[in-house]
Amino acid sequence: MxxxxxxxxxxxxxxxxxxxxxxxxxxxxxxxxxxxxxxxxxxxxxxxxxxxxxxxxxxxxxxxxxxxxxxxxxxxxxxxxxxxxxxxxxxxxxxxxxxxxxxxxxxxxxxxxxxxxxxxxxxxEQYDKLPLVDKKVVVFADVYGEHGKAITQKLLQMDDTVDVVWIVNKRPSDCSRKVRLVYRYDFESYYYEISTAKIWIVDLSVDADIKKKSGQIYFQVKHWSSITLKKFSCEDMKWASMPGAVEFQKKEAARTDYILSGSQFDEDSCRRGFMYNGPFVRVGSPRSDIIFQPEIKNVVRNKLGISEYKKVLLYAPTFRVSKDESFAHQHTEQGIDFELLRDSLTNKFNGEWIILLRLHPSVASSADGIKLPDYVKNVSKYDDSQELVACCDALISDYSSIIFEAAYVYKPIFLFTPDLDEYLKHERQLLLDYRELPFPISVSNGELKRNIEAFDEVKYRKCVENLFNKYQVHEDGHASERAAEFILGLMNFKGKL
Missing domain, CATH: 3.40.50 (Rossmann fold)
Structure with missing residues (x-):
């Protein structure tokens, strides 16, 4: 051997x-x-x-x-x-x-x-004795995307001497050459990088046995934007009932130095869900910045082989939770009628429509077995969901917080929820009153058709503005810049937190 x-x-x-x-x-x-x-x-x-x-x-x-x-x-x-x-x-x-x-x-x-x-x-034991590298950032995330990607790109744009290391489960299809990739289960490399990095950027959690050293700074960035629909972590009764979950979250909160946030609503929900009492850095939603960049629309369409002259609807339903004790994520088809949907979009908005099907990443493989017409493209394994939001002209979802990001730039949003009563009663508890959202709710294909054809853009924009004003959510496309400036300011900080 x-x-x-x-x-x-x-x-x-x-x-x-x-x-x-x-x-x-x-x-x-x-x-x-x-x-x-x-x-x-x-x-x-x-x-x-x-x-x-x-x-x-x-x-x-x-x-x-x-x-x-x-x-x-x-x-x-x-x-x-x-x-x-x-x-x-x-x-x-x-x-x-x-x-x-x-x-x-x-x-x-x-x-x-x-x-x-x-x-x-x-x-x-050897790595624990190594000094920290002031300009090293380690990013923990499931995929190369989300807030971490946006912050990474802005950090390297503002200071190309920063060493950014991503801990990944799989090699991303699109990644900056300046980013070093470390496979999460290559444990030696993994432990070396996290033991020597001054900054940790995390959108889930760090392994429970990892000890944060003196001088290291832990940023929790979450994997949603400045407003989220569902209760999470310790406020989610199903999650909190799992053995050891609450105890783990208490330890996670204790080693978190900052949470990046986008609103008072965001901070209040994080205090409850994460059991966190530390400081927030209110920068907005870095991952949503791309939605404000009009040039991205055709860049993404070129990646997907979609003509710039066609219109795109993103259909992004979220997962359901299994009813056994495992609480595993599963995909449950809701029976959307793609042909009726396409015809309704054409009747209302004109043009030739392409539909992108994007299942939640935790159930993305379920889309492989779904038979789709030629005008529906399966993009469930596309790494960056925000790029898909940026390239679409309209969006349909059910209970995913992705709806708010499309709404930041007033894209038409429709909710297709045949299991609405069942979901609200038995599935996930919500932070907002679902029926008061400014997005038309449809519990059948016929109702979805009627809601699309009755869409009133002027009324819709006003309702969306009222929602964001109510919860103090004000995205402007510059959140990653604010986040990067704050992080760069800490890299050379020698004082005590």
């Missing part, structure tokens, strides 16, 4: 398939967190596990990226495959015993999860 390091393992795993040996709790952990690895086979030497489906043993696995979920014996796999083309990852504390009984030279490489983790403990 060569050196037992996570960074080397992921370099190898980038070009080779992986066989996992040992279906215990370590394997469950790896299957949940060792994403972006192409797993060829699962093997175990216990007769009670061989021929079983891994999901029957661990039904709550988060990552289902296993080619074959059936557990095989070592002999079955090695006798029928050229093992020199595979990496063997031993995922059990009995690794030394297993290593004695196999021909390790017959594999491309052999790694031991316990040994890699032991090496990682040593490295983390």
């Amino acid at each position: 060569m050196n037992q390091q996570w960074s080397q393992f992921y370099k190898d795993a980038g070009s080779k398939q992986v066989i996992l040996f040992g279906m215990g709790k370590m394997c469950e952990w790896f299957l949940n967190y060792g994403t972006n690895v192409n797993i060829k086979a699962l093997i175990d030497n216990s007769p009670s596990k061989v021929n079983r489906n891994i999901f029957s043993i661990y039904p709550n696995l988060k990552e289902q990226h296993v080619q074959d979920p059936i557990i095989h014996s070592f002999e079955d796999v090695t006798s029928s495959a050229d093992t020199s083309q595979f990496i063997l990852l031993i995922t059990t504390r009995y690794d030394d015993e297993i290593l004695k009984g196999i021909d390790i030279d017959s594999f491309y490489n052999v790694y031991s999860l316990p040994k890699m983790n032991n090496d990682l403990v040593t490295k983390r």
Whole structure:
């Protein structure tokens, strides 16, 4: 075996398939967190596990990226495959015993999860002693987009000596060459970067076992804009009922130094949802700046292969939460009639319309199985949802807060909610009175047609203005600039927070 390091393992795993040996709790952990690895086979030497489906043993696995979920014996796999083309990852504390009984030279490489983790403990202790780099920023996010992307672009525009590192789950399709990408589960690189960065920009959360060092500054930027529709975190009773959720959020709030906000409403909801009592920096919504840039419209359309002469409707429904104890996100089709929708748009607004279907990122793969007409394009896996808002001429959603961003520039918005009563009663609690929003609500395709054809732009603009004035939301397209200025001001700050 060569050196037992996570960074080397992921370099190898980038070009080779992986066989996992040992279906215990370590394997469950790896299957949940060792994403972006192409797993060829699962093997175990216990007769009670061989021929079983891994999901029957661990039904709550988060990552289902296993080619074959059936557990095989070592002999079955090695006798029928050229093992020199595979990496063997031993995922059990009995690794030394297993290593004695196999021909390790017959594999491309052999790694031991316990040994890699032991090496990682040593490295983390070393990284904790390293000094901070004043001009290093680490961004934690699911995808290269959202507020982090807008702030990153503005930081590099204002000071190209800033070192920006993104911790990603997958390589983005469109990323500045000045941004360094680190795979989240390349643990050595991950821990090194976060241990030496002065600034953390986070839109979800940082792993609970990561300790913030003295002098590091933690920005929570959220993954919504200056106003959001649904209760979240500790105000969301379903989320708060999960074991350990509230305790985790208390620790997360304690290490947060600033939350970027866009309104008093935003700050009040964050204090409740995040259990946060610290300072806010009211800059607006950085990720929404792009919506104010008219030139982006055709840039995005070119990416999607859509003529600039066609009109675009973005249909962006959100997920539903499963009714079991897992509270998993799932897609539930609402039965929208795309043909009737297209005809209604043409009757009201003229022109030839293209419809973009954008499911929530957590259920994006569900769109792969939906049969769509040729005038509907599946963009559910498009990284940056704000680019899609920027390129559309109108938007339809249900309970997604993306509606507010299209409204910042007064794009027509319609709500299609056949499950309205069920959602409001059983699904998610809201922060706003849904029926008082300035967007027409439709519970059927016929009603959606009537609402589109009755759309009154003058009345609509006034209602939208009243909503934003009521909640003190005033976007102007310069939020990322204000955020970047504030962050740059802290980079050379040597005092105590």
